[in-house]
Amino acid sequence: MTGRQHRARAAHPAPPGPPRRATLRLLKQLFTDRLALMGDSAEVYGDVVRIAIGPKAMYLVNHPDLAKHVLADNAANYHKGIGLQEARRALGDGLLTSDGETWREQRRTIQPVFQPKRISRQAAVVAAEVDALIQRLAAHDGPVEILHEMTGLTLGVLGKTLLDAELGGYETLGHSFEAVQDQAMFEAVTLSAIPQWVPLKKQLHFRTARDDLRRIADELVEQRLANPVENGEDVLSRLIESGSAQGASRERMRDELITLLLAGHETTASTLGWAFHLIDEHPEVGERLHAEAVEVLGDRLPEHEDLRRLTYTAAVVEEVMRLYPPVWLLPRVAQADDEIGGYHVPAGSDVVVVPYTLHRHPGFWTDPERFDPGRFDPANPAGRPPRYAYIPFGAGPRFCIGNSLGVMEAVFVLAMAARDLVLRKVPGKVVDPEAMLSLRVRGGLPMTVHRRERVRRAEAA
Helix, strand or coil, rough: HHHHHHHHHHCCCCCCCCHHHHHHHHHHHHHCHHHHHHHHHHHHCCCCCEEEECCCEEEEEEHHHHHHHHHHHHHHHEEECCCCCHHHHHCCCCCCCCCCHHHHHHHHHHHHHCHHHHHHCHHHHHHHHHHHHHHHHHHHCCCEEHHHHHHHHHHHHHHHHHHHCCCCCCCHHHHHHHHHHHHHHHHHHCCCCCCCCCCCHHHHHHHHHHHHHHHHHHHHHHHHHHCCCCCCCCHHHHHHHHHHCCCCHHHHHHHHHHHHHHHHHHHHHHHHHHHHHHHHCHHHHHHHHHHHHHHHHHCCCCCCCHHCCCCCHHHHHHHHHHHHCCCCCCEEEEEEEEEEEEEEECCCCEEEHHHHHHHHCCCCCCCCCCCCCCHHHCCCCCCCCCCHHCCCCCCHHHHCCCCCHHHHHHHHHHHHHHHHHEECCCCCCCCCCEEECCCEEECCCEEEEEEHHHHCCCCCC
16 A cells, blocks of 8 residues: 555545444345345445445445536546446447447447437337337236336337337347346356356356347348448447448447447336336326326327426426436446545445435435425426436436437326326236346236226226
8 A cells, every 4th residue: 555545544534334244244135135235324324335245345425416526526537337347248348338438439429319309300209119009008908017018119219219220020139138137237246256157047048148139239230231321310320330430340339239229228118117116006196197198198199399298297207217216326446546525435446326325315305215206396496406316317427328218208108108098016016126237127017907998987887
C-alpha cells in the first residue's frame, strides 16, 4: 500500500457492514435472495455499506447524491462490474458490457437509431404489434403464460423498429437469454471459481444458448448483407456500414446485435409482467386505466401524440418501474481510489448502485412499499423525489438509450389491454422477484384473460 493510500484510509474510514462471522449467511443470501441481502444491508448499515464475502468486498451505494457521484460526476472512474463482466462471455463486447473507447464508438454508431423523431415514427408499428397481441390474448381459452407473450411482443417490436427484420422465426431467443442470465449470475456469486468446462447442467445450457445466439446474430447480418437497405436507418444497417468503414470484425457486429436483442426485449417484457401482476392486485388501478384508455383512444389504435394524454397510464408504468426496476443493479468497478459519502473505496472494488433499494429509500419515498401511481401524477411535480432517487434506466453517460421506445411500448400495451381485457393471476400463484441481470417474475406468470365487456355483464348479473 502506498503512502497516499494510507493517508486516504486514515482520512476516510471504511464503511460499516456485516461482520466477517456473517460470511455464511451472506453467501446464502447471495445465492438465494440477493434483494434481501441488499435491502437488509441498507436498512441496518445506512447509505454506504461494505459487504465482505471471502476475499471480495462489495460497496453498496444507496443515496441519490452518492449514486450521482458514481454514475455521473465521477463516471470515468467506474467501469462495468460484477454480473456484466461475467455476461461478457456470451454477449461479448457489446454496448452493455464494453468500456472506454470501444463503448463510445458503439454508442455513437447506434445512438441515431434512437433519436426521438425516429422513435416517434415507429409508433404505428408498435401499436400494430400490440393490437395483434391483444387479439391473441383475447382468443385464448384457459391460462396464458403472460411473460412468454410479453417476450414475444417485445422481440417483435424490437425486430421491426430497430432492426427492420422479422424475429418471429426465432422462438429460442427468450430461452437462450434466460440461460445467459442464469450463467452470468452463477459466475458472479461463485466468483467465477467453477470453470465453464465443468459439465454442470446450467453450464451446458449456457453453451448451447451462446451458440444459438451467435447463430441468430450471424443469420441476421447475412440476411441484411444479401438484401441491403439503401440509406437504412436501422441498427443492422448502421452496424454494417460502420463495420465496413472502420474495418470492424464480424464478431464485433455479432456482439452488438446479441446485446441489443437482450437489452431491447428483456427490460420491457419484465416491466409489463410486473405491471399486470400489480394491476391484478389493485383492480381500482385497472378501472382507472380502462377509463383513460376509453376517453383518449376510443376504439382506435394509439398514436405517438397520445403519450401526452395517457398520463395515468404513464404514471402506472413509472410506479411499476419504481417498485420493480427492470435493471435492479448497476454494478461498477472503481479504477482508482475514491471517497464516497465520507468513506474510502479502494481501487479495484466492486461498487453497486441498487435502484431496487434506492427506489424504496424511506428518506425520499413515503410508504415506499405501497403501489401508488399517484406519485408520478404530472399535476403534482413537487411530489417527485430528487432526480437520482429514481433511476430505472440508469443515469449518467450510460443512461439507457432505448428508454423512450420501451416506455411507449409499455404505455400502449397497458392502455390497450385495460381498454379491452381483464387479466387475472391463476389462483394460488405466488409472485416473487428473481434478481438476475434483469428483475423478472420467478417461474413465470400464468394469467387468465377475460374480455372486459363479459366481465362487466357477469358483475352486473
